[in-house]
Amino acid sequence: MSVPAPQPLSTPSPPPPALQAIEEAAPSGQPLSRAAWVLMAVVALVPAVTAVAQLGRIHPDEVYQVLEPAWHRVHGYGVLAWEWRDGLRNWAVPLVVSWLLRLANLLGLSHPQAYRALIALPQAALHGWMLLATYRFAARRAGVAGGLLAALLVGLYGPVLVFAGRTMSESFSAAFLVVGLEALDRQERLERSGLLGGLALGLSVVARYGSAVFVAAALVWLVLARRWRMLAFTCLGGLAVVLGLGALDWATWGSPFHSFFAYLRFNVLTDGVVQQFGASPAGFYVPVLFSALPVWFWLTVPSGLAEGLRRRAVSLPLFCAGVYLAAVSATPHKEERFLYPALVLLLLGAAPAVGGWLMHASRAVRIRWGGVTLALASTVASAAHYPPGDLRADQFRAIVASTRDERASGLLIVNEGLWGAGGFFFIGKNIPWLTCDWPQDWAFQRAIHDPAFNRAVSFEGRALPELQAAGFRVVGQVGRETMLARD
Structure with missing residues (x-):
């Protein structure tokens, strides 16, 4: 979505000192100001700190698809879910967590909350990387201040606050998707950007095989945009991840891509997932979308559609999210958590328009900061409409x-x-x-x-x-x- 040309509503007035410091920071691709870095770091840490302080789980997969297999890997005992007997999962994320548990043993961290905090550190770093990518994506469209506000809108989004600190495959995958799509959106250093995009998108699939739909959509978007050089290096970066996944499955399951093919058989090629977990109607996700997305997102839809029709194009995150929503709506087995990566990408595509308008449409302090406050409030409040259930x-x-x-x-x-x-x-x-x-x-x-x-x-x-x-x-x-x- 593009940002409409700003129309001043009143006589321009100097921005507040804090905003002025941000606006004077270097543009996208160059360092942010120290104040902006601190602000983004704090926002990036909130989900991880919340998850460690709360404990609990938003879904059994948080424990039994990541933490428990990693514990079993280190200590030789633990509860292994049926996926780990049938080989439907790859060992990439549990292996990383197992290395962190070994480090915790070396450091003498024996309290569960302590080694859970150690595991949260690299995930918090990944989430910070996602927010930085969000800033860069938005700053190219809305300027430095608009980009920073867009990063805050995504970072303080209710579902992000709930999911981003949790050891869920959706949480890891969504972060890599944002990093990858931001890299593919760049217009400079196409070789380097393509390699980074391919690597990040590949890792999003390793973390969650269902995210392959996003990756396929991104490749189609590059073809439609005729960005052949970016497409070639994206495929090259993705190929490195594919080879790594094949080697990992060979070492852990005995044959290359064992887990991926087992996943396809259970979830796509047969009705195994429906028999075990049931099916839902095609419109299952419609009320979730309307309740989970903040008010400001819906305000950007008309202008975004008009701009897309005018330019005969749609932004990369929105295109990928739309394709994914169509795919999961057509899939019989549905769960609310499957929407999380799409929700993040929808906000990534819409936030630059809101950030740019609020930062540049008016210099009237009351109007500007009133709008910022309302946008942030509706963003955080969206958690109330996206309940994770009983965290226990x-x-x-x-x-x-x-x-x-x-x-x-x-x-x-x-x-x-x-x-x-x-x-x-x-x-x-x-x-x-x-x-x-x-x-x-x-x-x-x-x-x-x-x-x-x-x-x-x-x-x-x-x-x-x-x-x-x-x-x-x-x-x-x-x-x-x-x-x-x-x-």
Whole structure:
């Protein structure tokens, strides 16, 4: 979306000192001012700090597709989900996390929250890189101040605050997509930009195979734009990632691209995913889009469509997001989290128009900063319309607290299933643990009759009388979770 020619609404007035310092910074491709760097760094750290402080999970995949396989890789024990038995996942991200866990062991970090914080550092750096790419993309269209505001609109977007600090494949993939598409948008140093774009887009697919749709759309966009040199070097950069993925699968699964082909068979070539997880109607994502996208995004749609028709072109992020939305809407199995990368790209495509208009349409301080405040407020508030569900954050913190005692030899978690719990990663030691819903469940009866199970966590007081009758006593409370112990 392009920025309309600014029309002053009042007599120009000098910008505030903070804005003046930003506007005097170097343009896109050159260093930002120190104040802008600090601001972007703070915004980039918010999701990671929130995730580490909260713990919990927004989806079981956060634990059982990244953290738990990495823990198993390092310690030789852990819960491996069915994908890791059937080979539907590649080991790239869990391997990186496993190296960080080994580093944590060398540093003496034994508390789950401590080594979870160590894992968050490179992800926070990746998120910062994404925001910097957002700034560069927007600054080419809206100037330095408009680019910085666009980066803030993306960085403070509700779903980004929820997802960006989480160890989800969508979180990693979305960041690489933004970096890659920004590189392909450049008009200078085509060889270097193409290689970077290809590498980043390739890594987005390694992190999440479903993002291959975005990459295919980006390549089609380059063909339609007749950017042949950029296309060639993009393919070259992507080829390096493809070869690396083939070698990784060969080393870990026994054959090149084993995980990718297994993914295709389960999700595309057969109805395995529908049989296991069900199907949803084609319009499943429509209400999610209308509720999750901030108000200012919809205000840019008319002008963006008009500009696209006039120029007979659409911006790269919006094109990729549109193709992806069509693809996932046609796919039978649907989940809200699948939309996250598309939501980020939609904001990346629209934010420059808003940033440019607010920074240049008027020098009237009240109008400008009133608009900025409303835009940022609607951006942050969008988290309320994109709920991650029950984070079970208090449960995870209760599990961590219950198992820190050296005398803890077994753990029972009441009113939670296996895939909702935190796994050995958050227990932090090789002790037996079970989950159950009701006192009559087999797991509950097994635990209360086995003296090794001397720690318990109960969600919302479920089965407290039965636990106390079995010798457990209440030792603490974490939010909705009750911690119990017995000698």
